[in-house]
Amino acid sequence: MPKRVDPTERRALIVDAYLRIVARGGVAAATSRAIAEEAGIAAGALWHHFDGLDDVVRAAFERVYGESDARIRAAVDGHRGLAAVHAMIGEIVPHDAQTRNEATVVVSFWGLLPAHESFRELTRRVEREWGAGLARHLDEAVSDGDLVAATPVQALADALLAVCDALQLREVQASDSGKTRRRTELIERLLAAWAVGR
Missing domain, CATH: 1.10.357.10 (Tetracycline Repressor, domain 2)
Known part of the structure; x- marks a missing residue:
């Protein structure tokens, strides 16, 4: 069985990734691909938890x-x-x-x-x-x-x-x-x- 993902934890993980990217390279660096890579998840998984960037x-x-x-x-x-x-x-x-x-x-x-x-x-x-x-x-x-x-x-x-x-x-x-x-x-x-x- 696939591991169950806690939506609240996953949202927090994505926000953490966004904030780290902004801290390092500014807002322009925080693309959806960069956020997914930083969070260690597939790019498509971002939009299971958020409606968009x-x-x-x-x-x-x-x-x-x-x-x-x-x-x-x-x-x-x-x-x-x-x-x-x-x-x-x-x-x-x-x-x-x-x-x-x-x-x-x-x-x-x-x-x-x-x-x-x-x-x-x-x-x-x-x-x-x-x-x-x-x-x-x-x-x-x-x-x-x-x-x-x-x-x-x-x-x-x-x-x-x-x-x-x-x-x-x-x-x-x-x-x-x-x-x-x-x-x-x-x-x-x-x-x-x-x-x-x-």
Whole structure:
């Protein structure tokens, strides 16, 4: 009898293969043939578990989002206010091999958004959840007396999240403005405009 394949495990194996290929050679290298070879399965077997290459990319994005979200929760645990804001941003903005690879996956996923409403909804959900987290911690910073009472909390949270998106893109572009010192200055300037005693 042929060995029974666990569909969940096989999907995870394929996503793992996709992410390794992207990490090594970028999105263009992640062809269906390359993914199948990397996963050690027949090319036709890919489509027993996914509807197409875009579906693989979506699953990879969901994996990256889930792992990023888990890191954010761990980093924020025990912190509040500006410390929590910095902890969140520190896990969204690329800073090591894992988060740089994740940025490549995220930016490639953005390229698919115009053709897929379900993909757009997924990114909007991420934006809502992370934006709500930033806004909550900015509210704490106002309560703690670190930011002025007039701080436009929701607008500032939106701006910080937009900067995080831009810094992911700039990492993939290998832009100088994505370097650690410059991106730290950018975040600090946004927050400093509303700091108490500035």
